[in-house]
Amino acid sequence: MDFIGGLGNAFSRKVFSLDRQVRRAKLTVTADPHSYAYQSWMVQPGGDPNWLLAGSFLKFRVYLGGELAALGPARAIKTGCAVVSHFDVTALLHPGRNVIGVISRGERYGFALRLSIEYLDDTRLEIVSGADWKTLPGNDVFCPICWRKPSIAYAAKGHFGPGEQPEHIEGERWPFGWLEPGFDDSTWLPATVTAPDGALEPDGEEPPEYVVTRIAPVSVEALPDGRFVVDFGRAVFGGIELARRVAGLVELRLGEELLPWGGVRFQMRTGNCYQEGWNYPEGGGVLSHFGLRSFRYAELVGAPGLVASDIAALAVGMPFNGSESEFHCSDERLERVWKLCRNSVEYATPDVYFDCPSRERMAYEADAYINMLTHFAVESHTETARRTILYQMNHYTWPCEWRMFMIPVVYEYFMHTGDLALLRQVYDRLVVECSYHPLMRDGLVMEFPLRVIVDWPASCRDGHEFGPGDAVPNAFLHRDLTDLAQLAGYLGRTADAAEFARLARENREAFRARLFDQQRGLFRDNMTSEHCGFHANVFALAFGLADDATCGRAVEFIDRAGMRCSVYGAQFYLDALFRYGRAERAVELMTAHDDRSWLRMIDFGATTSTEAWNPELKPNMSFVHPWGSAPGNVIQRRLFGLLPEKPGWEAFRFEPQPGGLQRGCYRFKTPRGIIEARFDCSSGRLEKEVTVH
Numbered sequence: 001m002d003f004i005g006g007l008g009n010a011f012s013r014k015v016f017s018l019d020r021q022v023r024r025a026k027l028t029v030t031a032d033p034h035s036y037a038y039q040s041w042m043v044q045p046g047g048d049p050n051w052l053l054a055g056s057f058l059k060f061r062v063y064l065g066g067e068l069a070a071l072g073p074a075r076a077i078k079t080g081c082a083v084v085s086h087f088d089v090t091a092l093l094h095p096g097r098n099v100i101g102v103i104s105r106g107e108r109y110g111f112a113l114r115l116s117i118e119y120l121d122d123t124r125l126e127i128v129s130g131a132d133w134k135t136l137p138g139n140d141v142f143c144p145i146c147w148r149k150p151s152i153a154y155a156a157k158g159h160f161g162p163g164e165q166p167e168h169i170e171g172e173r174w175p176f177g178w179l180e181p182g183f184d185d186s187t188w189l190p191a192t193v194t195a196p197d198g199a200l201e202p203d204g205e206e207p208p209e210y211v212v213t214r215i216a217p218v219s220v221e222a223l224p225d226g227r228f229v230v231d232f233g234r235a236v237f238g239g240i241e242l243a244r245r246v247a248g249l250v251e252l253r254l255g256e257e258l259l260p261w262g263g264v265r266f267q268m269r270t271g272n273c274y275q276e277g278w279n280y281p282e283g284g285g286v287l288s289h290f291g292l293r294s295f296r297y298a299e300l301v302g303a304p305g306l307v308a309s310d311i312a313a314l315a316v317g318m319p320f321n322g323s324e325s326e327f328h329c330s331d332e333r334l335e336r337v338w339k340l341c342r343n344s345v346e347y348a349t350p351d352v353y354f355d356c357p358s359r360e361r362m363a364y365e366a367d368a369y370i371n372m373l374t375h376f377a378v379e380s381h382t383e384t385a386r387r388t389i390l391y392q393m394n395h396y397t398w399p400c401e402w403r404m405f406m407i408p409v410v411y412e413y414f415m416h417t418g419d420l421a422l423l424r425q426v427y428d429r430l431v432v433e434c435s436y437h438p439l440m441r442d443g444l445v446m447e448f449p450l451r452v453i454v455d456w457p458a459s460c461r462d463g464h465e466f467g468p469g470d471a472v473p474n475a476f477l478h479r480d481l482t483d484l485a486q487l488a489g490y491l492g493r494t495a496d497a498a499e500f501a502r503l504a505r506e507n508r509e510a511f512r513a514r515l516f517d518q519q520r521g522l523f524r525d526n527m528t529s530e531h532c533g534f535h536a537n538v539f540a541l542a543f544g545l546a547d548d549a550t551c552g553r554a555v556e557f558i559d560r561a562g563m564r565c566s567v568y569g570a571q572f573y574l575d576a577l578f579r580y581g582r583a584e585r586a587v588e589l590m591t592a593h594d595d596r597s598w599l600r601m602i603d604f605g606a607t608t609s610t611e612a613w614n615p616e617l618k619p620n621m622s623f624v625h626p627w628g629s630a631p632g633n634v635i636q637r638r639l640f641g642l643l644p645e646k647p648g649w650e651a652f653r654f655e656p657q658p659g660g661l662q663r664g665c666y667r668f669k670t671p672r673g674i675i676e677a678r679f680d681c682s683s684g685r686l687e688k689e690v691t692v693h
């Protein structure tokens with residue numbers, strides 16, 4: 001199969017006939033790999049860049065029988081390789097004339113396609129991309145500039161975000177009916193072969209298959225000046241489909257939040273500006289986005305008579321089975337918070353766990369840790385976690401602790417799945433690339449090679465003082481060594497296991513001796529600092545570095561401190577509180593309704609966790625930021641105390657800490673089966689029950 005479509009936008013089609021009954025049909029599509037744009041401070045010596053995607057997130061949409069059959073590709077595990085995607089399209093074929101159509105957005109070659117058809121009589125037919133296809137160049141259909149109204153989307157208003165481009169659609173050039181067999185494509189050009197089969201090295205890993213969810217509006221509001229505001233009721237990573245029956249220009253504005261004076265904040269806090277002009281021809285038609293945006297609301301200018309059935313959002317993501325988890329308790333507030341976190345996985349999980357769908361679609365290691373734990377707590381799909389690990393280890397990011405996160409990510413993935421093959425594949429690289437134990441001197445690392453981040457945004461660092469022997473990355477070092485010792489044991493590498501366990505003890509002893517202020521009973525930020533900050537104590541407690549006999553003041557300190565950290569740091573703050581029996585305080589924080597709370601996110605109109613607690617802490621915050629979903633896993637792992645003790649949940653613990661709740665029940669699916677757990681404290685004592693089926 002040859003590559004066709006080439007650089008930029010193109011419509012390609014092929015008509016073929018089927019004269020027998022089809023047993024099965026498989027579609028194979030190869031597209032240009034994603035390229036990257038990155039700033040100098042993001043470049044890691046000897047590594048692939050991992051910054052904003054420079055090309056369109058999607059590179060092909062394939063249609064069969066007039067229906068969307070496939071879209072993609074996923075990011076390649078290894079930069080520069082092509083991802084080969086496979087789709088079962090049997091149900092979309094019928095006897096007689098059929099059309100396969102592709103909208104592509106190539107960076108170099110375009111796409112290569114093979115449709116393999118097996119008939120009931122065992123004969124076969126193959127349709128492959130090549131010079132016998134017809135192509136319509138599409139750069140004057142999806143225009144980067146709105147020529148009919150140049151005031152739309154001036155560059156100074158913002159950008160579209162990583163990889164995307166404005167899609168000012170010229171409907172008078174849109175090939176309406178191009179997916180029908182009888183469409184007249186005589187003016188289309190013969191396809192140009194841009195590269196032969198085998199021009200790109202295949203990725204080698206089976207990519208995920210996206211699903212598209214059609215979302216109807218929950219409300220359409222007509223404003224006095226003729227604008228319409230459409231609310232889809234949830235965060236969308238996708239695009240708009242809009243039908244009009246009359247000619248004219250419709251200005252489309254998308255955003256994650258509403259403006260207080262009416263309309264949609266389409267010049268988003270993130271720097272994105274989603275403002276486009278779609279021109280409809282005489283008689284109207286249906287137009288839709290090719291690329292992907294992040295929004296909940298749409299504002300339309302120049303669309304008189306708009307009704308709800310005219311517009312839909314088309315969300316793109318991974319398959320998600322919402323029936324696989326359930327949580328109920330005696331506090332309705334906590335149920336709402338859990339649902340917000342669950343939505344963060346359902347609404348914002350593409351090919352790998354990523355930062356957000358608007359400004360940064362890159363994969364950060366810390367994001368992966370929290371996203372993955374919450375994902376495992378609400379659904380059984382594990383392929384995204386596996387692909388994220390493989391992708392992330394070829395695309396490290398810049399913060400010191402983020403690199404160190406890869407060891408806990410792999411550890412938690414392995415304990416949940418029991419995937420020994422992946423552990424064998426990455427173990428040696430984890431030891432060499434992600435652990436800084438060779439830099440230890442007398443139990444601590446004095447200076448780490450990458451920039452220590454502590455927390456993000458910087459406004460949530462609570463005055464942490466950076467310096468030699470920094471407590472936060474050294475706490476991560478202890479977590480890494482502890483996890484490596486266990487992983488080595490599961491691999492049968494007994495010498496490694498013993499050595500890492502020894503280094504973990506050495507690190508713990510040095511941490512206590514050199515960073516613990518005996519007089520104040522708190523951990524200092526670094527070896528030379530007199531500041532005993534929130535983060536130094538939270539991470540020391542969360543990662544098991546404290547001496548239980550002397551840590552009482554540290555526990556009291558973080559208990560009284562409140563949510564001084566970011567939505568990222570909240571994961572470890574809650575972990576530390578539950579670890580030291582402060583469940584009531586942890587539940588109080590998860591159900592709080594103040595300026596640093598998940599319920600306040602809901603007040604903002606968010607349907608997933610947000611990037612920061614509020615815009616005052618991070619003015620350019622996104623409203624769709626799945627790494628803020630800590631309660632989604634803390635409820636399962638800490639409140640209910642459900643944790644695997646053997647890989648794949650072959651054995652697990654159930655040690656609930658109700659935290660003042662009268663009742664609670666939790667159900668989720670694991671590789672071992674569905675676990676249902678419940679507790680009841682209404683009688684004055686803890687009654688608990690767990691079943692597996």
